[in-house]
Amino acid sequence: MPNDRDSGDHKKNLGFATRMSHGGRAGVKIHGFVNPPVHRGSTVLYPDAEARRDGGAKRFERYMTYGTAGGPTHYALEDVIADIEGGTRCTIVGTGLAAVTVPLTAYLKNGDHCLIPDSCYGPARNFATTLMKDWGIDTTFYDPCVDEAGMAALIRPNTKVVYLESPGSHTFEVQDVPVLARAAHARGCKVLMDNTWGIHNFQPFEHGVDVSIQALTKYVGGHSDILLGSITTNSEEDHRAIRSAASTLGHYASPDDCWLALRGVRTMAMRLKAQEAASLEVATWLEQQPQVKRVLHPALPSHPQHALYKRDFTGGCSLFGVILDPQYDQGGMFRFVNALQLFGIGASWGGFESLALPTSGFITRTAGSGDFGGPMLRLHIGLEDTKDLIADLAQGLRVLN
Numbered sequence: 353m354p355n356d357r358d359s360g361d362h363k364k365n366l367g368f369a370t371r372m373s374h375g376g377r378a379g380v381k382i383h384g385f386v387n388p389p390v391h392r393g394s395t396v397l398y399p400d401a402e403a404r405r406d407g408g409a410k411r412f413e414r415y416m417t418y419g420t421a422g423g424p425t426h427y428a429l430e431d432v433i434a435d436i437e438g439g440t441r442c443t444i445v446g447t448g449l450a451a452v453t454v455p456l457t458a459y460l461k462n463g464d465h466c467l468i469p470d471s472c473y474g475p476a477r478n479f480a481t482t483l484m485k486d487w488g489i490d491t492t493f494y495d496p497c498v499d500e501a502g503m504a505a506l507i508r509p510n511t512k513v514v515y516l517e518s519p520g521s522h523t524f525e526v527q528d529v530p531v532l533a534r535a536a537h538a539r540g541c542k543v544l545m546d547n548t549w550g551i552h553n554f555q556p557f558e559h560g561v562d563v564s565i566q567a568l569t570k571y572v573g574g575h576s577d578i579l580l581g582s583i584t585t586n587s588e589e590d591h592r593a594i595r596s597a598a599s600t601l602g603h604y605a606s607p608d609d610c611w612l613a614l615r616g617v618r619t620m621a622m623r624l625k626a627q628e629a630a631s632l633e634v635a636t637w638l639e640q641q642p643q644v645k646r647v648l649h650p651a652l653p654s655h656p657q658h659a660l661y662k663r664d665f666t667g668g669c670s671l672f673g674v675i676l677d678p679q680y681d682q683g684g685m686f687r688f689v690n691a692l693q694l695f696g697i698g699a700s701w702g703g704f705e706s707l708a709l710p711t712s713g714f715i716t717r718t719a720g721s722g723d724f725g726g727p728m729l730r731l732h733i734g735l736e737d738t739k740d741l742i743a744d745l746a747q748g749l750r751v752l753n
């Protein structure tokens with residue numbers, strides 16, 4: 353069976369790029385084609401009446417009952433993402449934001465308390481301060497750089513979830529995940545983490561995380577044409593909790609989008625490597641410009657948590673922050689961003705194209721100061737020639753003089 357080449361125990365010894373080429377292909381290849389097809393469908397036929405009683409028919413290693421539980425195209429993507437993150441099972445949902453809200457809903461109920469870093473993805477904060485609050489779930493936004501004793505002091509008897517996001521959205525603080533997870537587990541809390549920036553370069557389950565969240569919309573999709581999220585777990589108990597919440601809430605993802613994500617996976621190792629290297633070249637150049645006060649990229653030695661980054665990450669990606677000299681106000685930052693010719697002004701990232709996004713003035717901080725020492729923006733470095741991007745940034749900065 354040629355399919356067997358794509359599964360089996362040898363997989364763990366293979367490099368990341370090899371696994372991205374071969375993963376998610378076993379069992380779903382049809383008629384010898386390399387790629388799994390798009391399986392669209394709502395109804396799944398039971399082979400007999402007893403199968404309805406017994407929870408469906410076992411196909412592709414899952415019990416299939418209805419399209420909402422996904423089909424072979426979803427399973428192929430689930431297997432690759434679980435492999436990327438070093439987990440055992442994965443659930444695909446329609447957006448990265450759904451991958452944030454489903455686990456929070458799964459583990460929190462009325463009367464519970466949740467800890468979320470102040471540097472979290474903005475819509476995660478919004479979920480906590482609106483629907484979660486209305487459901488009687490209390491949230492404390494904490495300093496992402498809190499230490500073990502500080503985390504222990506924040507945990508209340510009714511705290512059920514310690515949420516992490518590392519590095520933080522827009523401000524790129526790297527969290528001490530193993531230490532924070534240890535403090536959380538010592539007090540019976542679940543550890544949820546948004547690992548969208550780390551992708552495979554941060555292995556959440558080796559660092560004490562229970563549930564890992566990714567916006568596949570970003571580098572996995574890679575082409576700015578899909579929205580998709582994943583929730584990866586490392587125990588059957590957590591997997592059942594996530595699956596149950598996702599299906600109770602009616603979450604689903606289009607198999608066409610899963611197929612596009614699988615296509616993105618095939619080139620992701622190379623794209624990430626190229627974009628990370630380009631981002632470091634651009635970030636290092638920016639650090640030397642007089643109009644720039646600070647560059648917030650965990651892979652730069654100047655980053656305050658660079659040592660944690662070196663300890664826990666095997667690499668980075670191409671999303672980072674830039675703080676301009678405080679002599680420029682928001683209007684100056686806008687002039688700089690507007691002057692750029694090759695950088696689109698847009699929110700999502702991980703695609704092939706470079707982006708610049710004004711951030712200070714648009715993000716909320718309640719545990720720490722919302723003053724970052726100068727006007728701040730976020731850059732995403734795409735697959736363009738780095739020399740062209742640097743030339744564009746140079747002409748943009750000249751507008752400030």
Ligand SMILES: *Cc1c(COP(=O)(O)O)cnc(C)c1O
Binds near residue numbers: 548566567568579
């Ligand atoms: C983009 C993003 C999300 C949400 O992804 P969508 O697919 O756009 O909903 C979640 N977390 C982080 C860190 C993100 O950057």
